[in-house]
Amino acid sequence: LEKDVRHISQIQNLVQFQNFIKLCAGRIGQVVDYSALSNEIGVSANTIKNWMSVLEASYIIFRLTPYFENFGKRIIKAPKLYFTDVGLATYLLDIENPKQLARDPLRGFLIENMCILELLKYRTNLALEPHLYYYRDSHQNEVDLIVKQGNKLIPIEIKSAQTFDKSFLKGLNYFRALAGDRVEKGYLIYTGEKSQSIQGFDLLHYKDITTIYGESEC
Numbered sequence: 528l529e530k531d532v533r534h535i536s537q538i539q540n541l542v543q544f545q546n547f548i549k550l551c552a553g554r555i556g557q558v559v560d561y562s563a564l565s566n567e568i569g570v571s572a573n574t575i576k577n578w579m580s581v582l583e584a585s586y587i588i589f590r591l592t593p594y595f596e597n598f599g600k601r602i603i604k605a606p607k608l609y610f611t612d613v614g615l616a617t618y619l620l621d622i623e624n625p626k627q628l629a630r631d632p633l634r635g636f637l638i639e640n641m642c643i644l645e646l647l648k649y650r651t652n653l654a655l656e657p658h659l660y661y662y663r664d665s666h667q668n669e670v671d672l673i674v675k676q677g678n679k680l681i682p683i684e685i686k687s688a689q690t691f692d693k694s695f696l697k698g699l700n701y702f703r704a705l706a707g708d709r710v711e712k713g714y715l716i717y718t719g720e721k722s723q724s725i726q727g728f729d730l731l732h733y734k735d736i737t738t739i740y741g742e743s744e745c
Contacts, residue, residue, distance in 0.1 A: 528587060528615075543568055547578055551588060551608060552619035556636035556671075558605045558663070559590065586611050591643065594660035594673045594680075596706070603663040609640045616640065635687040639671055642685050642716055642736050646674070649737045662702055670698045674739065680706050681739060682713040689719040691730060699728050714739055 528548070547568055554564075559579070565572040582588045590606035610616040616637060622628050628637070643659065650657040658675040662668075662682070674681040682702045686695055695715050703710045713728045716736050723730050731738065 528585070540570075543570060544578060547575070548582070548587075549619050551579075551582070552610065552616045553633065554608050555610060555616060555633065556607060556639045558603060559608050560605070587615070589647065591659060591661050591672075594662050594675070603665065607661055609643060611644065613637055613641045613644065635685075638687045638718065638733060639685045642733050643672055645736055646672075646739075649740070662698075668698060668701050670702045673702075678709060679711055680709045682706075682710060683736075683739070684713075684715050685733070686715065686717045688717055691715070691717065691719065691721075691725065693725075696726055696728060700726065703727075 547564065550564060550567060561572045561575045561579075564575045568575070579588070579590075583590065588608060588610055590608060592606045593603055595604075617628065620631070620633060622631055628634055631637075646659060647657050650659075660673040660675065662670040662673050670682045671685045672683040674683065680702075682699050684695055684699050688695075695717070699713045699715065703713060714736075715725075715728055715730050716733050717730065718733055719730070720732060721730065722732065722735075
């Protein structure tokens with residue numbers, strides 16, 4: 528990684544850059560805050576933006592942009608941060624085994640990263656644009672993932688829990704109410720084994736996430 532980065536950009540302080548990558552791993556699934564990263568590492572916000580571009584150009588990270596729609600609410604416009612290799616992210620977080628991962632507070636974000644990455648790879652391997660977004664407004668209403676298919680929108684919530692809780696559907700119901708008939712289906716992705724439909728949303732095991740595209744694209 529360090530060799531690749533040096534081919535793309537001149538990194539003057541390698542220790543600061545290493546700290547930057549580790550901080551990025553700790554912010555998986557979160558909205559990118561350049562100022563906060565700048566303050567923690569001690570470099571300018573422009574340097575952080577440059578380093579972020581370097582990681583993206585070298586396929587270390589990818590950014591998930593917000594979905595913009597005139598729903599009458601103020602939409603958060605900054606992208607979210609994810610890694611293209613979840614194994615690298617766990618290494619940077621000093622997670623060494625499954626037992627440690629099960630207790631790690633970032634477990635949910637790592638599963639979210641993995642699920643979004645699978646959809647990204649699936650679409651890319653078909654030579655199709657991913658059309659993947661997230662939704663969040665200034666009132667903290669949020670959906671982890673929005674898949675755009677033509678004029679239709681598929682909201683997806685991703686949880687690391689093995690059992691269902693009705694609170695998991697809050698964001699999905701909110702977004703469906705906003706988007707109206709543009710939402711024909713939605714999904715709750717979790718680590719449980721039971722597949723069922725609740726309040727019009729399908730529960731799926733995270734390993735089955737690519738089935739949301741249906742047989743037509745499989």
